[in-house]
Amino acid sequence: MFVCRGCLRSLTGSATSTAAPRLLASLPRTAGSVTSRRTYLGKGIKVDLRGALAQPVGQEPPHFIPKTKSATSAIEEHSLDENDGDLAYENISSRGGDLGKQRYELKLQAAVKKQLGLAEDPYHIAQHVSKALERGSFDEALLMTRMASRNKKVEVSWNHLIDYQLKNRRLHAAVKLYNEMKKRAQIPNAKTYTIIFRGCALSLHPKLAVSEATRLYNFMLKQGALKPNTIHMNAVLEVCARAGDLESLFTVLSSVNGKLRSPDAHTYTIVLNALRHDVGKTEKSNLGLVDTEVRREMQKNIQRARAIWGDVISYWRSAKLIIDEHLVFSMGRILTAGDYKDNESVLELLEQTMQLPRFDKPNVQLPTLSSSAGLAVPDNQVPDLSAMSGKARRELANSRASSSPLYAKPGNKTLSLVLTVLTNTRKTSSAPRYWSYLTQTLDVTPDAENYYVYLRTLAAGHASGHVAKLVTTMPTALLSAVTFRRAFTACIDDNLNKDAFGHACRVFDHMTSRTRYPDALSMRLFLQVARASTRHFHEAKPGEYAAVGGGKRAHGAQILAALDRMWEPFRILSGSLTYPSSSPDATTTMGKPMQPMARSPQEELERKRGDMQEILATARRMIAGIDRVINEDQDMCDVKGRKLWRVRRIVLQKAVERWIRKLYPDGRPLEEKQTVMDEGDSISRESVWEKRASRATSGDAY
Template sequence: MFVCRACLRRTLGPRPLYPLRAATSFASSRRGYATAVTDLQTAEAKDSEDAPELSPAQNRRLEWVVKKHLEYLKDPYKIQEHVKRTLDKGAFDEAALLTRKASRDAKVTVSWNHLIDYQMRNQRLHAAMKLYNEMKKRAQLPDAKTYTIIFRGCAESMHPKLAVSEAVKIYTSMLTSERLKPNTIHMNAVLDTCARAGDLDTMFSIVKTADARLRAPNNQTYTIILNALRHKPDFNRRSGLEEVEVERMKQLNIERAKSIWEEVVQKWKKAQLVIDEQLVCAMGRVLTSGNKADNNMVLDLLEQTMKLPRFDKTDSSKSLPTASNPPDNARPTDVESFRKETSRLVESGGVRTHATPGNNTLSLLMISLTSTKKTSLAHRYWDYLTGVYRVTPDKDNYYRYLKCLQVGKASTRMAEVIRQMPHDFLNSVTFRMGFSTCIGDNLNQHAFSNACRIFDVMAEHLRYPDALAMRLFLQSARGNTRQYAEQKDSDPQGSKYALGKQIISAVDRMWPSFRILMNSFSYPAHDKESTKSPEEKFEKEQGDKQEAMTTARRMVAAMDKVVTENMLADQTVMNIIRTRRNILNRLVERNTEKNWEMQEKMGKARPAQGKGRVNIGDVLDQERV
């Protein structure tokens, strides 16, 4: 009995003024008290501590309130509605007391369901299980909804291993019960609980309880199983296994997924199962976790289940498919009828024999094309899904698309996509990917022009430009030299002047944005910054300032290259460059000295060499190299 803290308090009498844990004399006489607490009680010990005990006066007040409510609440439906409203206000004690009082004269199973659901939503698994047991002791028989709430709460629990044991125990007892048998919804919830915990053995043991009547597997059942197989290698990687063993287990899970998919296809052909996008993408993402051969099967999978055309097997010279120009392998005799049929199928919510592609499918396609290096097909599938099926790309779709274009080094398409993206989706990562693509696309003569288009979008939509993105932009200007290398044999001086003009145009484009970046440190975006101490402000801005100073050094190195190699014919521009170079050089020296002084003040400076000052010339020489 001393395992329960409430029982121990009642045994000891009134609650002492000092904490219960301080009473070592009682604990020492009952050594089993500290060791007999189960894992579930340990995980949720805060449940009893967070809820303060009511005083005698509060208990009397609560009893009076509940008594008054029950004088007017006779219908179980009215009682459950009042309990729900009370729980919405957070008054759990009142709702629980009212439900217990009402259980003497009526069947209020729904009210108990509300109490259990409230505890599950607040991550109090142990308290919910106590309510479930108390409910049965008060002759309130649980219904199907009760078990659905318990199983779904276990699936969402923050303690997955403990939730698996509770869910499997209840599910097993239901299988032997004559009053109420588990259905497909219950089975799926228990499978989801096992999948979240990574317990595949228990999950497949639950799968064996499926039958063709009450617990017939549906599309959600197979989706849960496939997602569990995809995530299982991640659990093993975190457990410290070697990479070879993880890859072996990953391939084993892919083979198991393929065998499961064969069963899905057989049931689908017999009209015993409905295939939706979620199920198809679950299988597709299992394949993307494998090798190149597995990734190549994704297009076959989408062609089989969604009738998506295979652009890798069609003539690339044909025009791209759109709503007004459908592909040849899906073109009906009348184009207008094709439009109407496509719109009807898409707007009907996928009521058809094949699944309807959506955002999940679009991301899956981009991941597969990136892994198989078929990046030239990315824009064709993108235009097809957004044109024919009217898929509105979300943030993840754009990120996967940009990643695919980055691997394919398609700087022109990258610039177009970034200019068309919604403003809310633009961030520093977007522009870094764009400039990296321009750097990799060094064989394209228009790569720097594409980088300039991307830089203009960044300057327009970002409040403060990203320092790393600016450095990548400058690197694209210095690295895109193919057209000048071809011109070097015929006109060496002209090619040198053209390259110098390109570098200086990049620095000139960066100059206003760099000033805005430096002003962000002097005039922060939030007023709270001004109230902080200099040390706190230094700690917060140190990383960003270092990035900005690195960008300034790269700009100085680029201008030094132009000046020392005499890469410009206009002396007026050369004088402006020298002036700007000196301004940036003094800025870097001043910030370096301030940084050193602040670190010495905070006791974080490294042992000084010589006078303890940084030679900015040596730093700039390293940047030039």
């Protein structure tokens, strides 16, 4: 057979060629092909890959693992089947290939198997899963739950995993875990669906969340062994409300029944809040609608809310529902978006559900008060329902089915709602009575929002006296520049009241005593109060201001009194521009945090440009006020006062010129010059007064 020598040579060559790889098999790996040992390290269990990467190239295939007793049993117990592939591990890197991945899984499984040997009870397994998720080791928690699912019921552990993914805004991963949970014969419980529905409400993709939540809810209604209850229905309603999908919301609401899914106060609160947000969306959306069409859409939602409220009242009167402040506030907020009649019906709503008296009507009858737990509350009113469960509320309602219904307790939301309605209906004269009744009689502690709404209501009613009383009694931590600006604006609007300037002086003194630097705009508004409050001077009876030289002289004295109050605070405010901010913990005007020290004078100037412009505008208004008294009408000031204020005017004018040269070294912009002319600051008149003031030999400028 082997007669040909060529054939023998070819056979000999093939035989020798197979020996070449054996000679090269002992060559070590190059340094560039060795992967770091920390490539596959997880956050929870530390895996050492040094042994996985020590195998030489060509000795065994890459997928080969030594068949030791422990490794063989681990591979048999941990198989990467279709269920394991539903959700991959988080801490595995793509570098290193299948060898590193298998090594990571084996090490992780060995550690998890050891933990399962110590904790065999499902309760302790759930605790260990929860702790692993708290420290961010999702791989360890997932593998432990998968291994424990083979012979135990660990639905709580699966709930922890699903909740972890939903809190991290991973809706798809949570749904995959839910499906894998069912594949592993772990039956989802009521808590599982509650976690999924509440997690859908936090999703960044609301339309996808609505589709997933409604799909699961319909599955529970039609095919699921576990039927949804009131908690599940409320959670799905919350998902639809956050997405603004009213059609899906009312579809879910139609599944209400009198037993398992009986509606509670939270159910109707979600629906009413969704309608209110839809009203605001219609008002703010740029759909090209005219005002009539917008109002028509708003009235449509208001009518739907009134129909829902009819069901609420029927359930409440039949002792099937207990209303609370949140539910009443939700209905009231929708009505405030309507017309005058809708706003006025809010007061009727509060009287119906909270026994809140109508102080806007004569002959008000206050409800009988009783003391319960140290609080003054009307009869048949529950002090606090926030800590009660739904079952406890139903039992409480059934216990009082034969007596009068339980009324809701007013709080901070009710106080803000009442004041808003009074502002919309222009019944601001009743605001102090409501405020006194709720804060003093019912012991409602007002918060920052209540103070702000009350101040806005009083300002809308031009009640400068009540505004001054409120500002001087507010907590110092709630005072801001906006507070004083609104207070001075209320005094300007109350110019028919001869005591308006006195009230403004109270507010100004409180501002200078409670703040480090006064607000520049508030100072200008205070000066405007002195200049605008003039009607009582013009309509004065003959001889009423004879002691001070007549009405004009009294008006001039009022303007100079305002300027005299402003002089020292203005010097303190202008002096704040001299010293740079050096500490980030320091505070400036109205508690505003300072910035770190500037790196150059130019940066410091740019940082303080806005404050300097405000102070500059205040100085110009002060100059205009001085000119109004000592130049335009000689009867408004005597000779002694005229000399004093001329010298002070020079000081202000020089400060203005110094700030202008600093702010605009290349010349003042055109719009800035126009602003100066609009404020009555004539440049030619300034030069004339400088010449006159230079001749003054008496008078103290400070």
